[in-house]
Amino acid sequence: MSVQRLEQFRERIRQELDRTVDFWVKHSHDPEHGGFFTCLSRDGRVYDELKYVWLQGRQVWMYCRLYRTVPRFHTEEILEAAKAGGAFLRKHARVGGSSGLWKCAFCLTRDGRAVKIQRTIFSECFYVLGLDELSRVTGDRDMQVEAEQMMEKVVHWVQEDPSGLGRPQLPGDTPSSSMAVPMMLLCLVQQLSEGRGPPTALKYQRVGQWCVQQILMHLQRGGMAVLENVSVDGAELQGCQGRLQNPGHALEAGWFLLQYTSQWGLQDLQDTAIRSFIEGPFHSGWDPDHGGLFYFRDVDGHCPTQLEWSMKLWWPHCEALVAFLMAYAHTRRPELLECFTQVYDYTFKHFPDAQSGEWFGYLTQEGKVVLDFKGGPFKGFFHVPRCLLMCENMLDQILGRDQDQVPDQDQVKSQN
Amino acid sequence: MSVQRLEQFRERIRQELDRTVDFWVKHSHDPEHGGFFTCLSRDGRVYDELKYVWLQGRQVWMYCRLYRTVPRFHTEEILEAAKAGGAFLRKHARVGGSSGLWKCAFCLTRDGRAVKIQRTIFSECFYVLGLDELSRVTGDRDMQVEAEQMMEKVVHWVQEDPSGLGRPQLPGDTPSSSMAVPMMLLCLVQQLSEGRGPPTALKYQRVGQWCVQQILMHLQRGGMAVLENVSVDGAELQGCQGRLQNPGHALEAGWFLLQYTSQWGLQDLQDTAIRSFIEGPFHSGWDPDHGGLFYFRDVDGHCPTQLEWSMKLWWPHCEALVAFLMAYAHTRRPELLECFTQVYDYTFKHFPDAQSGEWFGYLTQEGKVVLDFKGGPFKGFFHVPRCLLMCENMLDQILGRDQDQVPDQDQVKSQN
Incomplete structure (x- = not known):
């Protein structure tokens, strides 16, 4: 395959990433309550105000990863949106349930009231993903501990005792x-x-x-x-x-x-x-x-x-x-x-x-x-930008280009 | 519209009902454990042995309604299959849960072990539907009481207190x-x-x-x-x-x-x-x-x-x-x-x-x-035969035909 074709891939992928980031920055932020609208119509209008926790955690993660590793996305706007998403998650996502305060909601109202809880681990996992990456950007040690503690809980549910997830054990339900x-x-x-x-x-x-x-x-x-x-x-x-x-x-x-x-x-x-x-x-x-x-x-x-x-x-x-x-x-x-x-x-x-x-x-x-x-x-805001970012980076590597780096001193900001 | 067209409708509908009944009688019965296989491929092969309670109750109802009201379906084969379905339901469908023994499973293994319970009323409703109709065919008073008691429970969940269904009350979940x-x-x-x-x-x-x-x-x-x-x-x-x-x-x-x-x-x-x-x-x-x-x-x-x-x-x-x-x-x-x-x-x-x-x-x-x-x-075995049966009857009525009747003395059989 010609280098030219690889360059074409890279250029298109880079453009698509820019357009995708623009779309979500423009349409998904909720200045009133924090967090992100995720039900966006073809042209970006909000057609439902529910906030899905999987997607809140993923968007915080994706914004922070872009901010932390890609100079052209190392902007105050993206950082502030990620922080507002993280604050929304910490304030509202954990809703308790039969295992203390560890279960996260699956979706929340616009202002953060729980609508639905799934009896699986995924809301909690995307909570961990978003908060850990955000803590790397902000240097918020407390947030990092929060992510690690939730991870411990998830590992406990998966490897030791799933009863905290609230699923009944039924005689015909073969463990799988x-x-x-x-x-x-x-x-x-x-x-x-x-x-x-x-x-x-x-x-x-x-x-x-x-x-x-x-x-x-x-x-x-x-x-x-x-x-x-x-x-x-x-x-x-x-x-x-x-x-x-x-x-x-x-x-x-x-x-x-x-x-x-x-x-x-x-x-x-x-x-x-x-x-x-x-x-x-x-x-x-x-x-x-x-x-x-x-x-x-x-x-x-x-x-x-x-x-x-x-x-x-x-x-x-x-x-x-x-x-x-x-x-x-x-x-x-x-x-x-x-x-x-x-x-x-x-x-x-x-x-x-x-x-x-x-x-x-x-x-x-x-x-x-x-x-x-x-x-x-x-x-x-997850699969598309994650794919485009990873492909852009891998094509840079394959083409032997130096990837732009975010300057070291900007990578971890103190919250103080 | 011409009478001829209405006659054509009626003839085709009657044929389709016969073919549909044939299909399920031939392929869905489980002689070993009772109840019905419902996952049937295009040509009738069982591609999954799970028994869905909605569909068990519906098939019992449909068989009994056909048996009770249509002379050409007033056969021992259909009656026996309905009874076997009813016996399977009574033996296995009720699995308890947080409200005593009233909740029914959503699906069961082939031999009747609960695989999944939904936090809604529908498994219970189709249990009522099937058992009441079966009790009309067999004259089983005990089964009729069972259906009425379950109905009372369902009405209680719907009109008075849904807590027995096991759904958590969440602050953002507007009652609807x-x-x-x-x-x-x-x-x-x-x-x-x-x-x-x-x-x-x-x-x-x-x-x-x-x-x-x-x-x-x-x-x-x-x-x-x-x-x-x-x-x-x-x-x-x-x-x-x-x-x-x-x-x-x-x-x-x-x-x-x-x-x-x-x-x-x-x-x-x-x-x-x-x-x-x-x-x-x-x-x-x-x-x-x-x-x-x-x-x-x-x-x-x-x-x-x-x-x-x-x-x-x-x-x-x-x-x-x-x-x-x-x-x-x-x-x-x-x-x-x-x-x-x-x-x-x-x-x-x-x-x-x-x-x-x-x-x-x-x-x-x-x-x-x-x-x-x-x-x-x-x-x-429900929407297709129910529709065809009702349409056949309504076309008979519109066309001024006398509907065939199952002789009165056959309508209710004693279990003795």
Whole structure:
């Protein structure tokens, strides 16, 4: 592939990142109550004022990561918005429940009153993600401790005792492992251990090893299939739940594993990540008729029961872009760059909105935009900018460019 | 419209009902554990053994209603299957929870162990529906009492104290009324009060009046829009939840109200049911480009956040067929028969499967089958046969035919 093509990718990706940041800075901030509106129509108008905690935490994280690592986003406006988001989260997200004050709401009213609590770990995880990254920007030690304490609680729920989540134990409900859980924890382990000293790093190292082992349990059928749900001891589960595949999720797990291998230097794991979590799910998840990645598949070819199974969502394509570029950066195997190009072409043809900026999120199988909003209950300022930022950085690296750096003295601000 | 056309409708509907009954009798029975498999692929194979309680109760009801009222379905095979379904429900559905032993599971394993419990009333309602109808066939007084006691519990949860359902009360969760709840209760009121004497009939009469009043609260914007969710005192709710419309649901509410008016003779309510719950939602919910009823709409024209909003599902079309034929039978207004024909043409062109029998359930906006199974977690032996049975009966009535009757002495069998 020519350097020129790679330069074209980089330029377009950089422009899309700028447009995406502009869109959310312009439309999502709530000057009255803090936090972010996430239900934004095609042109940015707020069509629902509910504040989804997953998306609040993710936007705080993304703003801080941009502020902390990219000079052109190192602005007061982004910093202040991130702080207002963090303040909103700390003030309102934790709502108690059966396990003391640790459960976070799933969504809040505009002024921060809890509307719904999920009996899972994800609101809490995105709370950790946002607050830890914000504490790195502001130097707020108290916020960092808050994030670490919540992480301890999450690890406790996952590894020791899930009763605090409030789910009833039912005799027919076979305990199972959803791949989302170790993926989420591995993401947090990487977040929380970055640059931290021995006791903290060691603690998270053990959790990280557990996560990798758990993710690998989802590789089934002699390494030929990644299954979303397996039994707690790594066997296939019966029925639809056991046969479910989510290609975008497998691809995301693939680059999480690759990131992990770059830290720990594990050649076998790198090969598995690329072959089984990236190349395999990409080829089996790609729609040969219309292009794009299916949302869900059934490993035995039954029809999935999810009504949206054949739709093309933005985020699996974001994960595929990151996964293939990272796999190429690790190995320089040209066929990985070919796959990146295939995903790139589909993605940039279908998802970006030339008229109002940002990306559409939901296409029919045939590639028609069917939900035209830019933000919704599950689409916020996260997958698109994370993908674009990572791809921009990786292309810089592949092209041998020096990445711009935020000056050291600006990286950590004291709150005083 | 010519009598010939009506005869054609009737003949096709009768054939489809026979094919649908054949399909479920052939493929859904579980001789080992009782109850019904509901996850049936296009050709009837079981692709998941989970037993969904909504669908168990509905299939018991439908079998018994066919057995009790239609001579050609008055067979031992159907009676025995209904009894086996009822026995499975009584043995396994009630699983306790925070309110004693009243909560029913949402789904069970093949052998009856609880997998999931919803914090709503619907599993319990379909339990009531199935058992009451079965008790009418078998003369099982104990089963009838069981159904009535569960109904009392459901009414208690809905009208007095929902805490037994296990939902936490959250400060930002504005108490709201979902139209599904009074619709479901009105359906049960009609089921339980059929042919019952004064004390029972009077009790249910009061509940029925409450349901009608509650359903009418969902008529908003000067009678121009039916909204799925309103506040408990009948005001519009903010955001997506408040703007949500479900045309098929409004049409179903329409014929529930019409049935109620035939019992109580309420001309104003008949006019409202036809104009506001049937004609209005039909015209605003019909897709002008591709035909068929949208699954969801936003009353202000925003994009709904449900990924499946633009899909064409089988059941709204079933409800529309029943609603327009019933409205025509009540009024003999020819334009109602024109609407019936419009729905009929779309429905019979798209949903029945000429190859394997029964109906597909899920089409894209453009009318392509996108989930090809015949039964799934929410599609069982209910909407299709209920619609076909009711339409066959109404066409007989419109055509002035005598309906075949099951001989009186066969209607109630003693268990002895």
